[in-house]
Amino acid sequence: MFKQWWDSFQPDQYPWLGDVFIVVLIILVANLIVSRLMTRLALKFSTTHNLWDDALLEAARRPAVLMVWAVGASHVLEIIGRSTEAEIFSALDSLRAVGVVLILAWFLVALVHQVERRLLSDEYTAREEAVDRTTVMALGKLVRSAVIIVSGLMILQNLGYSISGVLAFGGIGGIAVGFAAKDLLANFFGGLMVYLDRPFSVGDWIRSPDKNIEGTVENIGWRQTRIRTFDQRPLYVPNATFAQISVENPSRMLNRRIYETIGVRYEDAGCLPEIINRVRAMLEDHADIDLGKTLIVNFNTYNASSLDFFVYTFTKTTNWVEYHKIKQDVLLKILNIIHELGGDVAFPTTTVKLDPITIESAQGHTAEFKNG
Numbered sequence: 001m002f003k004q005w006w007d008s009f010q011p012d013q014y015p016w017l018g019d020v021f022i023v024v025l026i027i028l029v030a031n032l033i034v035s036r037l038m039t040r041l042a043l044k045f046s047t048t049h050n051l052w053d054d055a056l057l058e059a060a061r062r063p064a065v066l067m068v069w070a071v072g073a074s075h076v077l078e079i080i081g082r083s084t085e086a087e088i089f090s091a092l093d094s095l096r097a098v099g100v101v102l103i104l105a106w107f108l109v110a111l112v113h114q115v116e117r118r119l120l121s122d123e124y125t126a127r128e129e130a131v132d133r134t135t136v137m138a139l140g141k142l143v144r145s146a147v148i149i150v151s152g153l154m155i156l157q158n159l160g161y162s163i164s165g166v167l168a169f170g171g172i173g174g175i176a177v178g179f180a181a182k183d184l185l186a187n188f189f190g191g192l193m194v195y196l197d198r199p200f201s202v203g204d205w206i207r208s209p210d211k212n213i214e215g216t217v218e219n220i221g222w223r224q225t226r227i228r229t230f231d232q233r234p235l236y237v238p239n240a241t242f243a244q245i246s247v248e249n250p251s252r253m254l255n256r257r258i259y260e261t262i263g264v265r266y267e268d269a270g271c272l273p274e275i276i277n278r279v280r281a282m283l284e285d286h287a288d289i290d291l292g293k294t295l296i297v298n299f300n301t302y303n304a305s306s307l308d309f310f311v312y313t314f315t316k317t318t319n320w321v322e323y324h325k326i327k328q329d330v331l332l333k334i335l336n337i338i339h340e341l342g343g344d345v346a347f348p349t350t351t352v353k354l355d356p357i358t359i360e361s362a363q364g365h366t367a368e369f370k371n372g
Contacts, residue, residue: 013130027072034064055114062106070099105151109144114245138195157278187223192241194220199242204251211245213237214232255290256323257313258330263306268343272299276309276336283313288326290316306346 038061041053074096119136200206200217206227215229218313225242227235264272280297281290293314298312311334315326338345 022071027068031065038064042170043362050113055111055118057113059107059111060092061129063103063110066106067100069105070096074099094158094160098155101151101154101158105147108147111149112140112143113225115258125322126234127301137220157307186240186243187238190226190241190243191205193244194225199247200249200251204249207248207250208245209248211241213245250318255293256309256317256318256320258313258315258327260331261308261310262334263303263308263336263346264338264343265346266305266307268338268341269307271305271341271343272309274341275338275343278341279309279334282333283311283330286326286330288315288317289330290314303346324337 015114026104038057116136194200202217202220204217205215206217213227213235215227215235217225217232218228219226220239222239224236224238227237229235264275268275276297276299280295281296283297284291289295290313294312295314296310298309300308302308311329311330314324317323317326335345
């Protein structure tokens with residue numbers, strides 16, 4: 001069959017075949033050049049630690065090859081269209097423009113993704129200055145959204161639709177959508193406020209005194225924020241909630257506070273001043289206590305069964321586990337000081353004073369009960 005077709009083949013019937021062959025040859029050569037160039041650039045960029053050139057190369061690798069084939073294919077179709085004058089080729093210019101816009105949009109979205117991924121990678125943050133994860137993620141989402149919206153509008157314009165009409169329809173329809181999806185919009189703007197004000201970031205430990213919310217922030221989305229509670233359950237909080245509640249961020253504290261009230265027995269009143277002085281000296285010599293913050297050790301009150309003094313100081317660390325180790329060490333040293341001075345920690349006691357006559361009467365009744 002092929003031999004019969006080849007024998008009946010007449011080059012005069014396909015005048016465009018030579019031009020197409022030349023264009024295809026140029027496409028193959030251009031594809032080879034682009035592939036070799038990308039490989040050489042990859043080898044050169046691997047010797048340097050630069051965020052932008054690595055991200056640009058990785059994002060442009062596949063779109064560049066696709067652009068070569070897309071442009072070449074459009075030229076092939078244009079050559080065939082001029083020869084055949086078929087109606088289907090009249091939309092070639094619009095399709096070519098749409099294809100170029102899609103490829104450029106793919107490249108820009110991939111570039112944003114590569115930059116975001118490298119900014120958040122341990123390799124980059126270990127060598128360069130620290131970056132705020134929340135800000136990077138927010139800017140990445142905003143730029144990608146902008147690229148997609150602008151690309152969509154350009155595609156509509158190349159397909160013959162009026163952008164002004166689309167925008168006008170969007171303005172009118174936006175009012176109806178706003179009423180119908182007010183909760184969704186409230187969460188969106190709540191997330192935007194979290195990104196701008198940054199009361200917390202990904203990885204922070206937060207809690208709210210207004211709501212039963214406490215845990216580590218794992219992700220801040222446009223609609224909701226995912227928090228991992230301390231019992232390892234995921235908690236999904238709508239972003240609009242953060243505009244209505246108070247949020248405490250213990251991760252950003254500078255110190256942790258030790259605030260304890262300790263009571264000694266009333267019979268140890270004579271050694272109480274020495275106990276207070278030695279406790280204060282112990283705290284001032286403690287390596288883990290921040291002397292730049294308030295340090296108070298003072299007698300506080302006469303309690304029902306104890307003389308109370310309080311300790312008010314701050315540790316240098318903010319780590320929860322390390323803080324409790326330091327607090328334990330401080331409390332045990334205070335107990336040792338009290339014992340060394342012959343005192344003891346008070347516990348609830350009651351002293352009952354009886355009249356001597358009452359005691360003799362009670363003893364007499366006891367004797368009568370035994371004899372009887």
